[in-house]
Structure formats: structure tokens, C-alpha cells
Amino acid sequence: MAITKSGPQLLISDAYLALASDIVRNSESQEAALRTAISRAYYSVYLTVRDRLFGCDGVGLTNNVKKKLEKRIKQRGLSTGSHANVISAVALLPAKGITTPMTLSQQIDELQDARIHADYNFGIDKLKDVPYNTWLEYSEKMVALASQLLPATKRLPSFDLDMFML
């Protein structure tokens, strides 16, 4: 795959989502593959958000920036952590950057929950709170969710510390 200077990660994010879609469309996919589809779907969105906000591979998320961002995130009571920092940063975006920062952040969070279920929870009881009965159904829904969110995340503005300090 060709990698451009402007956004190789974004292309890989598309490829992750395509892979996830292929898995859920394949009638022979088993549980492990379907769980993987959820994980790839989440990462396609998460990495896009990270790269849109902080540059390729999150290069703009330097220690100095991270420290200031975490301070701001904590002030707002949002969650910190490597993934949480990025997802919380979306919720902090001003209205001029995106029209629905809080709900977009929650929607990405829903994908992250699914990814945690898929990667860490092997007991079926862990899914009792989700209204989907099979991994096939759950993975179909989450891949669809990622497909809906990806275009919006590609339009996120670049990170600007001052913007978050408003």
C-alpha cells in the first residue's frame, strides 16, 4: 500500500475498517475473527482521531503537550490514559471545530467498550448488558458504527493547545 507523507495512518485506518467489514461479511468467520473485527473497527476510528488531532502516529502528543492536555482533561473531570486522553480531547473540542464533541466522544467510547469486551472478556455473561445476542450481531453493529464515525473523525481539526484551553 502506498504511504503518503500527509497521512499514512489514515490509509491504514481505512484498511483496518475494510478488514473488519470483510470479516463480518464472511459467513465462515468464527468468534475469534468477529472479536478481531470489533478491535480493528475501533482502532480504525481511534487512530484516525489521534492522527487528526496530533499528527501521524500522534507525534504532536509530546510529553509537554500531554501534560497540559491531561491537566485540562482532569479539570473537566474527563478520563486520562493513553486512549482516554485522545477520546477525552474530542469532548473538549470547541463548537467551531466540531458540532457535537460530547456525543462524538461518547460514540467513540462505545466502540472502545466493545473493543474491551472483544479483547478481554471471554465470559458470555460480560455481554449481558449489550442488547446483542451473538458476536456476529455485535460485530456487525460495531463495524457499522465505525463506518459511520470514520468520516466525521477525518474532519476533526488539528490539535491546538490554545483551542483546548478555551
Add this chain to the structure above:
Amino acid sequence: MTVVTAKKRIDSGTEQTKLIENKIGHVSEFAESGSESRQVHPFAASVFESAGFFGGPANMLTQATVSVNTTYESQHWDQILDIGMQSSDAGTMSREFGETRGEATLFNIPTLKWPAKAHPILTDRVRELVQTLWAIVVSRSGQLGFPLRETVVSVFSDPVEEKSKAVLRLTCKANISQALAFWDSLEPDLQNWVGKLSEHDQSTFLTKVSMRVYWL
């Protein structure tokens, strides 16, 4: 399905306008003309507000309609109104509505289901915040006629970050585009409400409460 209708006695008294000014989640009381003030839970108030009971142009203030999924006299209705009210108040409210019931439907209100087991994350304050969040959600779903089918609270634990949060899970009979559009439509109400919370409550809400929308 039984429909409960209340005809509003119009009055431009200050108590009513106070409710409109305070908006959802910050409503503490209402009063009808000629009656005494009483405490009303934000949920009940938000339902009435959404139904045009208190707000809107004068010509929309003549009637509010609330429907429930079971008979008017049953406990179901009391349960809905009993969230933040004394049972006697709920009874009074029901009787008032019962006098004029029987017209159109505006709301199908799913009850808020809580987990059977206690959990340290589900403190009284977290429960109150979740309840108000739910009120905002059902209020908006009523306004939009959105097919909300189930509202459930559960606790989600993240084994990586070792954090737990209370999650309000909404299940709707809609496609994904409709579900996300409904979710996005909550943004102004959420921003408005969260912005008015105290710093401590804001922090509690943002770290310990979350919402998920599932579509069937």
C-alpha cells in the same frame, strides 16, 4: 396503551415561567394558577415541559399529553412519577391527570431499569445524575417521536484502566443513522445541563457516568 391527558390552566404567573427559565435538570418546582407550589422531579417536569405544558407560545399551552404503557391506575404510572417525589404527591398528580385523560399520544416512556446488585460506583449522587440524564433523553425522544424501547443502567468495568462507570444504555428500534442522529440531537441539552452543574458534579458526571445507544 392508556393515554393520560392534562389540560393546563393558563396563567402567566411567575412560578410557571420560572420552570421554563430553569429548563431541564434544573427545575425544582411548578405551580398551577391557584394551587400551592410543590416539588416536582426534573423528569416529570421535563416531560411536561416537552409536551408544551409549561412552555411555548400561548396557543400551545392549553394541553399536555403524556402516555404510559399500562393502565392509568396501575403502579407503573406511579413508578414513573415517583422517582423524586413522595408517593402522596404522585398520587395527587395522577388523580389530577385522570380527570381529563383520553386523547393523543406524545410519549412512550420506557422505565429506567437499575442493576439488581449494588455497586460502589452507584452512589446516591451518581444515581441522581443518571436519572437526570435519563430525563433529558426521554424528554428529547418524546419531542422527536424517537422510538426508544429500553433504558437500562449497568456498570462497565475497564480491566485495562481499572476504572468503572455507570452506563445508561438506550436501546431503540431504529437504524444506525437514526440512532446516531438522535444521539447527536442530545448535544445541546447535555452541554447546557453539564455546564450548569457544580464543578464537583461535573467531574462526577464526566468520569463516572456515560451513555450508550444501541439500535435493533
